[in-house]
Amino acid sequence: MFAYVVKRLLSGVVVLFLISMSVFLLFWYGPSEPAQTICDRDTSNRCTPARLEVFRENLGFNNPWYEEYGTFMKGVVAGREIQFGSTKVFECPAPCLGYSYRTKAPVFEEMKDRMPATFSVAIGGAFLYLTLGIPIGVAAARRRGTVTDKALVSSFLVISSIPYYLFALLTWLFLTISWEIPLFSETGYFPITENPAKWFSGMALAWFALGAFGCTTYTRYSRGSMVEVLNEDYIRTAKAKGLRDNTVVYKHALRSALVPVITIFGIEFGTLLAGTIFTERIFNIDGIGLWALQAVNQRDLPVVAATALFGAAVLIISNIVVDVIYSVLDPRVRLS
């Protein structure tokens, strides 16, 4: 078990290292003149070649990339100092992901401010679609082949065939703009510590959209895996023993039926934590996704790079967690 976890962690570190290097290289060689944006911004569009040269020197674009990549990685681990222009020196504590060109604040500090919003959306939405999706899926599996089951499956198939962002957009347009439902009147993120009621009503619609859309997929997954498990021999044995139907379904079948569902959930939850870009854009929630989107429009490259790195890291970590949980639930995985 321990060896398996170590192996997974090591491969995760390798992948993260590769991704960080790809992102770094992309932003090193990608822009035609990497220092141009910051120079334009800092001199209010009066960037002379001499000033540009100063920025190039300060930001290390005159050094070979591997040297700068080393500096960058050292900054992530131990922090570093970043110089903008000739005189301004900024302290960037670890984990230093660079400085925002726009606000001149450490990227990680800004990211920390936006994490609660994204986490609120992700946790609430995921909670909703699991608590809706699994029971509905189990109920449908128990009524397999009936009209209810067929109606449920086909209507959920249609809903999940619509792109999510259009579903969310229509939810917002109808519930907030057209029908003006009071609970959903002001969507957005308001810190829970200041006003829990406002936090809840600001998030409610985003949760609803994520939950209602996501539960269709989880209903299908859990229905499918439940149908499979209910055909197993040990379920027949349990029934033959004379156990009550509910005991068979919830105690014997559900446990193994949930294993594949939880796996998919874990990976998807990681994607949600990495930035719910569409949800944040539509419901105007100031989280990491919206921040990244704004940074793209303002060409705030360090912020874009940092969100990409953050997303990849979260996804890799959630993959590892899922693998480890899976190996606990199913011993065959770690032995192979």
Next chain:
Amino acid sequence: MSAQATGPETLGSLSDEPEITDPNSAQAKEISGKSPFQIAMARLRRDKIALVCAAVVLFFILVAIFADLIAKAFGVSLDTVTACDVLECNFAEPGVGYPKTGPPFHSFDPEHPFGLAPRTGADNLAHWVYGCRTSLLIAGAATLFSSVVGIVVGLVSGFAGGVVDKILSFITDFFLTIPFLLAALTIAPIIIDRFGTSDSYETIQIGSLILILSMFGWMTVARLIRGEVLSLREREFIHAARVLGMPTWRILFKELLPNLTAPIVISISLMLPAFVAAEAGLAFLGIGVTGSASWGQTIANAVPYWSNYAAFLWQPLIGVVALVLSLNLLGDAVRDAFDPKTRR
């Protein structure tokens, strides 16, 4: 049944032959000599939902191909107009910023059947028709490229095995860990920076979008094909081909590839709707197609006008939903038809 009951009893009960009432009947002929592909197509033809969806998809494909003709037939174009010629620019009037003719405040205008866009005065029908073209062009090209890459990677890694397989599998897994949306978000500003001022920006944008979509679309195909090849590799006909001295590339493309029709068709049926949705989604976020007409871009533009001019939003939205929905349902039917395990 009735024929058997009235026929001679001895034949029915004593014979060990399988019960075929008439060896020349249509049913008996149908059974003989059908490839899996033909069986699947026959299954599809019996599926009413699949037929309806196929008709909808065909409609969109025709619209995309004949976009120029349709636009000409209705006398509309993508050309930018002087906004005040067609929009209400008098601030004293109630509908300032909205079109002077057609919806939302005036009756139907035959010159612009779908109406005009507020603020810009662009023709909605032209944008819809060309948006359909953009959408299908990008989704189709991305599907083509990712299928080709996926098939080649899957074939090679499954067939070669060993170190090659390990390396290719690692690359596949590596790409699978990168969130697509974040990658698109990361690459977008760099493309704008590099080519934003270039004359052929539109083409470059569409090309890079196809590239990004293909870069993050090939992995599922590769995995599917690799798995299939692993099981086919040890079958007799491949061994026979090897013993006969067939060159490897011929084994790959003449022996293996025809046996991979089902997984290839299945993965295409999954990719197409996903790419249509992704294209519109990226355009909606403002990091996809911005230079030419795109449904997602129109949807994003229409959101502020929802209360007064809902039709402006419904047109592209119905386009995306109808296309993605019918592609998805058609794909579902195709997967069922190609999967020998499904019982119907």
